Amino acid sequence: MFVLLNDEFVNRNECLIDIEDRANQFGDGVYEVIRVYDGEFFLLHDHLKRLIYSLEEAKINYDIHHHNLADQLQKLVEMNNFKDGGIYLQISRGASPRSHPFPKHTQPTLIAYPIPVTRPLESQEKGIEAILHEDLRWLRCDIKSLNLLGNVMAKQSALDAGAKEAILYRDYNHVTEGSSTNVFIVKDGIVKTHPANHYILNGITRLYQLVEKTRVFLQAFLG
Numbered sequence: 001m002f003v004l005l006n007d008e009f010v011n012r013n014e015c016l017i018d019i020e021d022r023a024n025q026f027g028d029g030v031y032e033v034i035r036v037y038d039g040e041f042f043l044l045h046d047h048l049k050r051l052i053y054s055l056e057e058a059k060i061n062y063d064i065h066h067h068n069l070a071d072q073l074q075k076l077v078e079m080n081n082f083k084d085g086g087i088y089l090q091i092s093r094g095a096s097p098r099s100h101p102f103p104k105h106t107q108p109t110l111i112a113y114p115i116p117v118t119r120p121l122e123s124q125e126k127g128i129e130a131i132l133h134e135d136l137r138w139l140r141c142d143i144k145s146l147n148l149l150g151n152v153m154a155k156q157s158a159l160d161a162g163a164k165e166a167i168l169y170r171d172y173n174h175v176t177e178g179s180s181t182n183v184f185i186v187k188d189g190i191v192k193t194h195p196a197n198h199y200i201l202n203g204i205t206r207l208y209q210l211v212e213k214t215r216v217f218l219q220a221f222l223g
Helices: 022-026 044-058 069-079 121-126 149-160 204-222
Strands: 002-005 008-011 029-037 085-092 109-115 130-134 165-170 174-178 184-187 190-193
Touching (some): 008 069, 029 109, 044 204, 069 085, 130 149
Antiparallel strands (some): 085 109, 165 174
């Protein structure tokens, strides 16, 4: 497997990350997972737009256009002859002696590589069981950061209960999202979902579905 490490393509067993990289020490970084179908990215532009937002909000100085990231990711897919799955990429603030403040002269670290992802067709057709779980995460869930311990613990609570997902809530009556999903509720024929604010990650599929439904509605309304 080839891995994109900064601006180089290396074999997976040659991909070495500094032990003081801030991704390891603080979870100080952001990430994306981009779906690939038949060798083609799904909504790549939207993923990269969200990546830019996360980088800016986290104050990580990485210019994806300067590094030609879109072209690099496409080359990564081609080099691995990758047809169906996902590309995981993360950008950390870089390696520096462990200290909480932002280091002044550190270069961000980027890694990207293919991961197996399959469509959960059976779950989509038959549904799944879910539990309710208090949302104990931090208040900047809109940043797709590496700090996922709260999500991991919620997901594990669901699995321990024999379910597949945890639906998160705040203040006992405020559903936010799932541990690794956005939540849509159909009530009285109306599709409802949480506003795209700092309590949730604005999922790309969520955004795509809302835009598509708006387009269909306007087309029907305007004729």
